[in-house]
Amino acid sequence: GNSVTQMEGPVTLSEEAFLTINCTYTATGYPSLFWYVQYPGEGLQLLLKATKADDKGSNKGFEATYRKETTSFHLEKGSVQVSDSAVYFCALSDSGNTPLVFGKGTRLSVIA
Amino acid sequence: GAVVSQHPSWVICKSGTSVKIECRSLDFQATTMFWYRQFPKQSLMLMATSNEGSKATYEQGVEKDKFLINHASLTLSTLTVTSAHPEDSSFYICSARDRRVNTEAFFGQGTRLTVV
Numbered sequence: 001g002n003s004v005t006q007m008e009g010p011v012t013l014s015e016e017a018f019l020t021i022n023c024t025y026t027a028t029g030y031p032s033l034f035w036y037v038q039y040p041g042e043g044l045q046l047l048l049k050a051t052k053a054d055d056k057g058s059n060k061g062f063e064a065t066y067r068k069e070t071t072s073f074h075l076e077k078g079s080v081q082v083s084d085s086a087v088y089f090c091a092l093s094d095s096g097n098t099p100l101v102f103g104k105g106t107r108l109s110v111i112a
Numbered sequence: 113g114a115v116v117s118q119h120p121s122w123v124i125c126k127s128g129t130s131v132k133i134e135c136r137s138l139d140f141q142a143t144t145m146f147w148y149r150q151f152p153k154q155s156l157m158l159m160a161t162s163n164e165g166s167k168a169t170y171e172q173g174v175e176k177d178k179f180l181i182n183h184a185s186l187t188l189s190t191l192t193v194t195s196a197h198p199e200d201s202s203f204y205i206c207s208a209r210d211r212r213v214n215t216e217a218f219f220g221q222g223t224r225l226t227v228v
Contacts, residue, residue: 043205043219099146100217104155
């Protein structure tokens with residue numbers, strides 16, 4: 001079955017540091033890939049997405065590229081801010097009526 | 113993006129009582145909705161999938177008589193925690209999708225349930 005593996009946290013970075021959160025997936029066919037962010041006490045918000053190989057999703061300085069050859073969708077940001085502190089979830093979907101398959105989440109803490 | 117509204121955002125109830133949580137899609141037809149439970153500092157655990165007009169499909173280990181799900185319309189699904197006990201205290205999150213397109217799922221704000 002489909003699965004998502006992402007690096008386990010917590011990750012602690014200083015402000016303006018470079019961020020990478022690794023995500024790899026296993027799926028049949030050609031899934032869509034997503035990164036969601038969860039701030040404390042809130043639901044999940046879509047951060048970015050990519051629907052086909054070589055697509056790059058980007059939003060708020062974050063970006064991730066759909067790499068079919070390495071089955072990866074790593075999240076990157078060049079300069080993190082304290083406000084980026086949250087839990088980040090990588091997810092995939094292979095059809096519109098099935099639940100997303102989530103990774104376990106990576107907690108990011110950015111310190112000033 | 114589309115908006116999913118979940119209500120209430122938090123609730124405290126006494127043991128033995130029932131609590132209903134609503135999940136509404138505000139600007140699209142949510143043909144499929146999902147209910148998740150999240151324990152502190154953990155990932156989301158899928159509880160059930162509900163399709164409009166049909167019975168919900170529960171994940172293994174989730175008691176369907178305990179967690180009643182109703183998806184009566186294309187914009188509303190409800191989760192009722194019946195005869196709640198302290199171990200039911202958790203963060204519950206709903207998610208909605210339009211099955212006609214393979215797009216992202218949209219999430220409600222979550223409901224923090226505390227059973228005392």
